Amino acid sequence: MTESGTASPDGARRHARAMAGTRVEAMPTVPAGATALLPPGVPVEDMLWEETIAGGGYAAKELHRGARLRLTDLHGDACVSMLVFNAERPFERLNIADTVKVQWNAYLGPGSLLLSDMGRVLLSVLEDGAATHDTFCGASNAASNAQRYGSGDNHGPHPNARDRFLLATAKFGLGRRDIHPCVNWFKGTRIAEDGSIALQHGPFAPGREITLRADMNVIVVLANCPHRLDPRPGFCVSAVRASAWRGPPASADDPVRNATPEGQRAFLNVDEYFRR
């Protein structure tokens, strides 16, 4: 065998360092302000995060009150399962049942709030260019992917959203009992009168975007795996880009804040939480 170049620490170091600067689709932009895709009107120094998450991939980010989070379904086939925690006390977290019950509607769209189990707003939907989202079906797990694709192992070709959640939350010191019912962005469900669930799986036009606002200091966890009910052959999911930047918290006259009496009280509860 010829000299590999990595037989010595010096050679191995040169080999490792030569990789820097490689570009792949699924990677973070560091620093985030170096992005070539600065959202209109956002100063470079306010960029907090930009990362493209592969189909099957995951990411998590702490975002402070007022921050905007934009998710872009780059190729029209993303399925972004999301967990949300109060970053200061992660035992407060997204409560999907309260989210749909308090707002008297199960279909998320512009102006929808994601509510915590403490009667507060974690995130609100400012813009929704997709209109196909799901609050019912939750995340795939190893068993459901094994049933569907023949394997569901995290290290295999068909990673499942629950394992991705486990890894992402572990990096914030959280674990199995912190993984709660999630929301799925970009894949829609519609409920018939008999209760049956119909999936709007696409693929959709590339580039659909949703823009969320953090209304508390949150940890947002994203797992981009095929929807549980996706009937298509193959492991159908494509990359999503997450972009976040600093922004102002909801003002007193914010239209999302004031859209409903239930939402107004949820924002009042947020105000009380931050009254320190």
Added chain:
Amino acid sequence: MTPSESAAHTAAPPALHGAIALDQVIAARAPWDHVVRRGQTLRIIDLEGNQAVDFLMYKLGDDAERYSAQDTMAAQGNIFLRAGTVLLSNEGNPMARVVGTAIPRHDTIGGACSCESNTLRYGFHTKSQHACVENFLIGAGHHGMGKRDIVSNINWFMNVPVEADGTLGIVDGISAPGLYVDLHAQMDLVAVISNCPQINNPCNGFNPTPVRVVIAG
């Protein structure tokens, strides 16, 4: 109401198989928790009619595995719990099966009332009222669990329709005195109940009442 539905509403619950291990009335507004062993049947009887029974269950010995409303709905492609529904865990394992029930459907999207969500739904004057999450915290607390262990639950005997535009709500019940649901445990379980104390919506007919639980087998 069709004749068959009418018959279901008047039929007495079928006899349970096996020895009766527990037969207990849960008082109005009260929490309850108990171990249910694999192979046993847990029967819940709506004694006075239209009493929501909020329900969670955990795998005995590894309670980070617990009931998952989303897994259960996705696996059956339907949001309603009916006779034949297999109740799945967050890791995709069957926890219990609905082997019989005298009402057409039960809910698992409406969640549990809490002091905090009550302030959103009804106003800040309701903060001090009894609520299901308080009961869940007490019941799960008996088994060493806490707030992180409260997840989306089942509401036996509760009626939550979803309309074409996604509008949903807890509406007048479809249960009646003496109607029941039977669960057959597929693993050893910790079952936790909140006999719902809600008085601000129709889930209990605005009047919380006792229910009866029987464990057999």
